[in-house]
Amino acid sequence: MSHFKRAGNVDSLAGFRTPKPEAAVPYGLLKAARKSGLLNLSGRGLTEVPQNVYRLNIDDPAEAQENVSFRGSDRWWEQTDLTKLLLSSNQLTQLSEDIKLLPALTILDDLSNNLLKHLPSSVGRLSALQKISLCHNKLSSLPDGLGQLANVKLLDCSHNQLTDVPVSLAGMLALQQLYLQHNKLRRLPQLPAPALREVFAGNNQVELLEAEQLSCLSAVTLLELRDNKIRNLPEELALLLTLTRLDLSNNDISTLPASLSLLPNLKVLLLEGNPLRGIRRELLAKGTGDLLKYLRGRIKEEAEGAAGPTAMTLPSEGLVNTHNIKTLKMLEYIDKQAASVPDEVFDAAAHQAITSVNFSRNQLTAFPPRLLELHSSLSDINLGFNRLSCCSADICSLQQLTHIDLRNNQLTDLPSEMKNLSKLRCIVLNHNRFSSFPEALYQIVTLETVMLGNNQVGGVDPSRLMQLLSLSTLDLSNNDLLNVPPELGLCTSLRCLSLEGNPFRTPRAAIVAKGTNAVLEYLRSRIPT
Missing domain, CATH: 3.80.10.10 (Ribonuclease Inhibitor)
Structure with a gap:
């Protein structure tokens, strides 16, 4: 009897049925994410983020309807909020406004190496975020809502099509590192972010360094402006007293202001690939220390000339x-x-x-x-x-x-x-x-x-x-x-x-x-x- 009962459970048409498509995100992965707080969906060929990812911490899991178990591994009601979402190297063209349903996210890394053309304004609702990587997309603008993210320390927007950066980003009070390389920027962003330490803006179309933008970089230690179209360096650069590294390689700079030598912490000044006049190539080859010493000498000569022949040296x-x-x-x-x-x-x-x-x-x-x-x-x-x-x-x-x-x-x-x-x-x-x-x-x-x-x-x-x-x-x-x-x-x-x-x-x-x-x-x- 038991033999025939087992046989009766066999689906004789199984071979003719169309198999159900495999879920874009395996359920086991979502189940593990509820326990760990980490969901890694990188490199899965996704064209969109499945809705059950956005609702991961809202909808009850399937096991809540299937059974009630008190074993440690099955305590679905003890799930943790999603804090890290990795979405890099997919084919995402957009991100849903429903991203706001994941307010506990601290890292959205993620989004790099996709096909995004814009971001939803609801990203600004992710108030716990500390790191955002948007590099290698097709973004031409950033939403003003990003400025609400007061806990973000790192923002990577390199390798996009940005022509400007919204001034609202000044609200990112914790921002320390800003990556803007390989975009279409014509000017530096004017961001009075008090914690900003490193700005990478190389490979853009910046032609002019303006006093207003430079005055916002009072705490910056590293400023990278290589491969732009800068022709002149303003005297206001000497106000960046915390600057330790300045990369101006491959621009159109012909003269250097002697006031650069007054930067007290400058250790590395990179100038290769500029049509500099009045500075010998062998001097540049000796390194930053010798170049700054030469510029300080110019200041001293100017001061002695202004003092006249009666000046004395103690x-x-x-x-x-x-x-x-x-x-x-x-x-x-x-x-x-x-x-x-x-x-x-x-x-x-x-x-x-x-x-x-x-x-x-x-x-x-x-x-x-x-x-x-x-x-x-x-x-x-x-x-x-x-x-x-x-x-x-x-x-x-x-x-x-x-x-x-x-x-x-x-x-x-x-x-x-x-x-x-x-x-x-x-x-x-x-x-x-x-x-x-x-x-x-x-x-x-x-x-x-x-x-x-x-x-x-x-x-x-x-x-x-x-x-x-x-x-x-x-x-x-x-x-x-x-x-x-x-x-x-x-x-x-x-x-x-x-x-x-x-x-x-x-x-x-x-x-x-x-x-x-x-x-x-x-x-x-x-x-x-």
Whole structure:
């Protein structure tokens, strides 16, 4: 009897029925997303986002009607809100206004590498968002509603067709990184965002830098304007006192204002590909330090010319630029090939709140001990191009440090005490003798930029790098990396990862050449599941 009962349940027409189409988003994936808060729909060929994705946290799941179970894995009523939605590398042409039904989203990454032409205004309702990536789409404008997203720290709109950026984006009060490369912008956006630190606006059609736009960049440390059509640099650039890197490569600039040399924190000035007049090519080849020194010399010549033949040079001014000390709070003793810094240099800075010190291009073999006299104010120190074989633990007494430049020395390690530099954001260690990633750096959670190119580093620990939540730039080029751990792809805060010039075989050079996003995506795809 039981045999015939089983036979009676067989569908004899099964072979003739049209199979039901497979759901665009498997139900198991949605079920897992209710538990984890993460839904990854990248690379699924989607032309639209299924409605059940938008309603994921509104509609009861199917198991609510099917059964009631108290097993831990089936407690559908204990679902968590969706916080991360990944939609990149699909064929989306639009996003529904129903995106507002996912108000707990913190990351919408996502949307890159699609065919979007516009965004719904309801995106502005996603008040918890901290990161939005819209790169590689066909956007010609951005909705004003984006300005309501006061918690967004990173906005990537690169590789689109934007001709302007709405002023309403000034409401993004937490915005730190703005990516606008490869669009059709004719002017910089006027965004008085108080936290904005990095602006990437290369490969656009910007012709003129205006004072109104520059005045909004008072806290910017990195400004990238390469491959535009800029002809002149206004004097207002000298007001960007926090600027450390300025990329003006491949523009139409013919002259440089001497006031550029007054930027107290400028470390990198890139000018290749401009028709500059009056500046020798070999001077440009020497690097930023020499170029700024030349521009400062022009200011000094102009000042001496204005003072007339009766001007006098005090003995102390033979060693130190007292104008820089008093006005810019900058102490310099550079390119002297000296084995030590004379006491007269420090004496000239007595009772001054010095914020920046540059003792580069000398023959220093030890940390100048009198630097400790500046511990209450010193935030930026440059000891590059010296002969330091070790970094003294005394540097850790300079608790206000935000930038350290130790490039082109003979360092093999850093003191463990450096982990106590609680304000350090940038450290430059290129062209030294490190064989491993310095242990102390893993513990400085404020780090945003680590430059370790041209050393002998053999490996990094991605699990510890992931704890550096602010790290956006990591230069490991020209080292001894035999392999790149796939878990490095989980360091999602990275916006610039340099790996070229290492002996690893994967990722291939073609992938590395595509840039940071492609490398990170490749590495994530190699993580064992």
